[in-house]
Amino acid sequence: MLSIGEFSKLCRVSVKTLRHYDQIGLIKPIHTDRQTGYRYYEPQQLNEMMLILRLKSYRFSLQEIKLLIHTDDSNLLLASMREKTAEFEEELASHARLIEQMRNDMEKIKRRKPIMEMNHIVTAEEFRAVRLFGVRKMMAIAEFDAAFQSLFGKLFQNGMKPAGPSYAIYRDEENFNHENTDIELAVEVAQTDEKTFLHDPGLCCMTVHRGSYENLHEAYASLGMWMQEHGAKPNGAPFERYRINCEQTDNPENYETDVYYPIRYE
């Protein structure tokens, strides 16, 4: 039997953390004195603790770890780990891009140039109406991939085929919210039936965004500045057209996205 302090030293985890893990039921001491509340651990629990630490290093949340170690379903563990490795690999790529961008920015700083120079070219145009098939729901930007998958599934179920690029329309006229926005994902189709709709926002300002989606807000900022300069006012739901995306290229640096904002003049 080890006191919490001894156990703490052997597993290199702070006493605070051990008490926290006890509280949330992640790892409870073998014995807790009813009178004094003192926690006593067994050396065997070091193994369990090491597993917890390893899963933590894999970025599982404590709740996830709790689930994973208290079940015997090795398939669940396997599936979760596959998911995490995929996340890590994704992050590996995005970190590499980020480092590249940081080097770029540092060069700019050395040359006394501002990091952020809005170099999006903005134009105004009457948007040529398109016929779209879409799904609309509350979602986060991170769910786009899955939502597009499901969209294409439904598309084929309905016997349709894509006839052009896909779109995201930001229907949310209220607060913009990163985690829970009212978004319609859609794709151009040739058919005209009751499951499709005509997307006809009218006069828009637009710009082309090249590169990964991480800097997409800069396109919106450019549109905002342009509207200010030209006395235009927002007029409806902005939308994005993914002209070159993961379907066309593996390298996010080559993505091309058209960003549109419907406008009106007072």
Place this chain on the structure above:
Amino acid sequence: MLSIGEFSKLCRVSVKTLRHYDQIGLIKPIHTDRQTGYRYYEPQQLNEMMLILRLKSYRFSLQEIKLLIHTDDSNLLLASMREKTAEFEEELASHARLIEQMRNDMEKIKRRKPIMEMNHIVTAEEFRAVRLFGVRKMMAIAEFDAAFQSLFGKLFQNGMKPAGPSYAIYRDEENFNHENTDIELAVEVAQTDEKTFLHDPGLCCMTVHRGSYENLHEAYASLGMWMQEHGAKPNGAPFERYRINCEQTDNPENYETDVYYPIRYE
């Protein structure tokens, strides 16, 4: 002049976030109505907001960003960014190692083997006393690199030379604490003067840990299990000897660290 909602849509940042940034003084609206408290932004502030978002994507905290954008010292910005890129690169490498380990673990799961198998070989030995030159202070594990730099600086200032590997001695006999532990970093020397001390912990159990330091706690857990099995009790400050570290190899997978825990028998 843009209301907070309009500004929010143009910079793709939630209203909540904008109010938060106002509150902490990161970006304040150009005009705030004294009567109503309504916030009004200028489109020019989109530029500032984009800079904030970019720095945020570089993992600066909001406080750091506040400092960086409200100073004109481009050297500070440059230095901070260099630091961050270094961090990202470090993370890139550690992520790659992590992915490798996850693949390994997944293989083990598929073969129905437990992920954590304590395969450290533990032995007991009388530690051969060594003469060390060290600095002792409260620090975090993350500060080791810098602290060792400073240690070697002092070493040379005192006209000494390293005569063996370096050590970390965990003096903290109280709570183990990740962020603030009482640690003595030291290096073997040949001289015997009042600035050096004899490190003579006596009987110890020890094990060799191979690989990066991320899994070092497993070595401690192994020592803990061994002590349990052999009826030994902890007896003083545990310490690590870095036999093969970044000085000898570039690949953390090849690191070799001796982990010692002084013991006594009751």
Place this chain on the structure above:
DNA sequence: CTTGACTCTCCCCCTACGGGAGCATCTATA
């Protein structure tokens, strides 16, 4: 039997916001 080390619970703190209540204000339309 004392003393110092250890442990307990409880409460507040951190980051970077999100949710929601309750109320005020703005603006487009009738």
Place this chain on the structure above:
DNA sequence: TATAGATGCTCCCGTAGGGGGAGAGTCAAG
């Protein structure tokens, strides 16, 4: 111009993963 509905305000609470510290109780060695 009246009014409804959209938008805005402040205030309070919650999150994850603990850290810091107060105040009180407990354990073990001399």
